[in-house]
Amino acid sequence: MLIDTVLFYMFAALVLGGGVLTITRRNAVHSAISLIVSLLGVAGLYLLQQAEFLFAVQIVLYVGGIMVLFLFVIMLVNLDLAAKERQFNKQWLVALAAVAAVAAEIGYFIYRGKDAFHIAEPATMALAPPALGNTEMLADTLFSEYLLPFEIASILLLVAVVGAVVMAKKRI
Amino acid sequence: MTEVPISWFLTLSAVLFVLGVAGFLFRRNIITVFMSIELMLNAVNLTFITFSYQLKRVNGHLFAFFVMVVAAAEAAVGLAIILTIFKNRGTLNIDDVDSMKN
Numbered sequence: 124m125l126i127d128t129v130l131f132y133m134f135a136a137l138v139l140g141g142g143v144l145t146i147t148r149r150n151a152v153h154s155a156i157s158l159i160v161s162l163l164g165v166a167g168l169y170l171l172q173q174a175e176f177l178f179a180v181q182i183v184l185y186v187g188g189i190m191v192l193f194l195f196v197i198m199l200v201n202l203d204l205a206a207k208e209r210q211f212n213k214q215w216l217v218a219l220a221a222v223a224a225v226a227a228e229i230g231y232f233i234y235r236g237k238d239a240f241h242i243a244e245p246a247t248m249a250l251a252p253p254a255l256g257n258t259e260m261l262a263d264t265l266f267s268e269y270l271l272p273f274e275i276a277s278i279l280l281l282v283a284v285v286g287a288v289v290m291a292k293k294r295i
Numbered sequence: 296m297t298e299v300p301i302s303w304f305l306t307l308s309a310v311l312f313v314l315g316v317a318g319f320l321f322r323r324n325i326i327t328v329f330m331s332i333e334l335m336l337n338a339v340n341l342t343f344i345t346f347s348y349q350l351k352r353v354n355g356h357l358f359a360f361f362v363m364v365v366a367a368a369e370a371a372v373g374l375a376i377i378l379t380i381f382k383n384r385g386t387l388n389i390d391d392v393d394s395m396k397n
Contacts, residue, residue: 131299135307142311142334146318151326158330161311165337168304172348174356177340177363184363189333189370196374197326200381214320221316225309232302257353261360264353276364283368287375 130171137164151197159190176258304345312338325380325387329373336366 141161148154166181265273315338318331340359347355381387 127299131303135303138307138311139314142314145330145334146314146322146327151324154327154330158333161334162337165311165341168307168341169344171299172304172344174344174348174359177344177356177359180360180363184367185333185337189367192370192374193326193330196377199378200326200387218317218320221320222313225313225316229306229309232305257356260353261356265357265360268354269357272361276361279368280364283371287371290372290375290379 127171130167134164134167134171137161137167152194155190155193155197158193159186162186162190173257176261301345301349305342308338308341308345311335311341323388323390325377325389325392328389329370329377333366333370336362 138161141157141159141164144157145154145161148157162181162185166178166186169175169178169181312335315331315333315335318334319328322328322331340362343355343359343362345355347353347359377387380392384392386392
């Protein structure tokens, strides 16, 4: 349908525009706001691909949690000095190598076309009947197949909380 | 079924990843470097979702979910490190944090 293409272009423009502004703005607050725009665009692309749960998680966790944390830290540190300094490193060689690698990758896939993706054949079977919503399907898989990674993630979050408190506090 | 081809999503996420790499390499403000990492993580997540949608499986969704969990933990610890660096050195310039070099 045409509407999907239009939506894709809209969200892609948000993503790329926000990304470019994120890495070029001098003021860190402007960078953070641009990153929020980029994250919202990515959330829209999730919705376009029927990942409703991750769409919600992206907005609640990334935009509502992580980016607010970023903005708090930016407000806590004094950035007036940093904004006046030279903003960019001289790492042209490494950057050129990275860009060349990705360009070669994209060129290869464009050259090979659809044959490059052997696994990307449209699947015939769906894991669950379509009557089941996206969130229910995710929960079923998460709490059966991925139970151990889920528990490990909870331990990781606990370690991160303790580590952040230990580092940010002056005296324990 | 959307008509947008899978390659568009993959190309978009590759370009987004390169933007993250460029920001990571070029910027000198430590907070912006950190935000570039978030950009790269999002590009990878977008790839996961794209393949998951193409293969009609939810495994990719769960991987993206775990990536988000790790990103949240990483942001909490990383921002605490940034605060500590700023408290001890009074700068956010990554070129000034080089005590292991000398």
